[in-house]
Amino acid sequence: MRRKSSLSVEDIWPEYRERIEALEDIARFIVQSNPNVRRVLLFGSMARGTAGRRSDADVAIILKEDHRRPPDRIPEFLRYFIEAPMPVDVLVYT
Template sequence: MKIEYLDREAVLEALALFTAELAEMHPEIQRILLFGSYERGIPLPSSDIDLFIVLSESDRRFLDRTAFYAPDRFPVGVDIFPYTEDELETMLNEGNQFVRRALETGRLLFSRDPAP
């Protein structure tokens, strides 16, 4: 079995830079949350970054948004989940547990709203 070294701090630094650049380039982004193993602080060498992006609106289809907001280069894989506020409201009202869990447990990396 081969275990590769994972530089968690380098990945988190790259994530902070990517998040800041993404939010600056796209005013429709309202919030970015980190969830999954990196959020829990237990990534493995094979772990990817899971980002939940809340958009004010979008004319793109969901699958097109995923590619649109994904980084060109990143030290590990990145899974992007970009939903509009209206889509989130609908999914929450329908009882979507994936969305509920991501919103409840995700670590806020960026928000356009001032902190309370």
């Protein structure tokens, strides 16, 4: 009978932790520099630990208030991720 591997994504892909830490740094900066930001959340394969080397990061930014349409909010926050070590999809909600 085949046994399930106990290897984590970090065992297979050592740079995973560095990418998570880079995203955490960016999230901290966003929260500290914008008082309208309630939370920054990572979701998807990066959050689950199932991402591969070519995976992007899925980030949701929750605002206290904003009267713009959700797609119109994205450029303001996408710029923070330009230097991220992977592609990032940003969604912005209230």
